[in-house]
Amino acid sequence: MLADPAQPASLVLAASKGSFLIKPGIGLMVWTLFVFGVTMFLLSKLAFPRISEALERRKRSIEESIDTAERTRTEAEQLLAEYRERLKEARAQAEEIVQRARQTAETHEHEAKEQGQTIVAEAAKRAERDIEAATKRALDDIRREVADLTIMATEKVTRKTLNDQDQKRLVEEALSELDFSTISGEAARN
Numbered sequence: 001m002l003a004d005p006a007q008p009a010s011l012v013l014a015a016s017k018g019s020f021l022i023k024p025g026i027g028l029m030v031w032t033l034f035v036f037g038v039t040m041f042l043l044s045k046l047a048f049p050r051i052s053e054a055l056e057r058r059k060r061s062i063e064e065s066i067d068t069a070e071r072t073r074t075e076a077e078q079l080l081a082e083y084r085e086r087l088k089e090a091r092a093q094a095e096e097i098v099q100r101a102r103q104t105a106e107t108h109e110h111e112a113k114e115q116g117q118t119i120v121a122e123a124a125k126r127a128e129r130d131i132e133a134a135t136k137r138a139l140d141d142i143r144r145e146v147a148d149l150t151i152m153a154t155e156k157v158t159r160k161t162l163n164d165q166d167q168k169r170l171v172e173e174a175l176s177e178l179d180f181s182t183i184s185g186e187a188a189r190n
Helices: 009-017 026-158 164-177 181-189
Strands: none
Touching (some): 026 164
């Protein structure tokens, strides 16, 4: 093989001896193993415990987060159950309030009807009493008028003034001839 002047001498020497990767040297192997062992020892004393500790903290943190999430979920389910129960109770109370309101309204309506009927009945009785009183007053007025007319007619017919006894007798005779019951019956019907 001809050596290329541009190639370094060590490559040319290595190529002439064969591949150093296929036939490694024992010294290089020992030093590589020694450096690897020292590196592993330093890593196991310094880095691996810290890495392991960090991983353990992370694991605990994740477990605590899972436990917290589980507790939170359980509490949320309990709260949801409580809220549903309260909602059910509120609906039952609302139904009860509505029912009581209906009953109260019906009671008030019934009482109002009864009071209205009582007021109408009292008004009718008052009206009857007023009518009877007015009829009685009217009859008394008519009797007085009849008495006065009778006295006046008698005085004109007899052309003399009557004394009190004669006036009284004549008025009673005239009133007994009149039938006031038909007048009071007609007034009560109207």
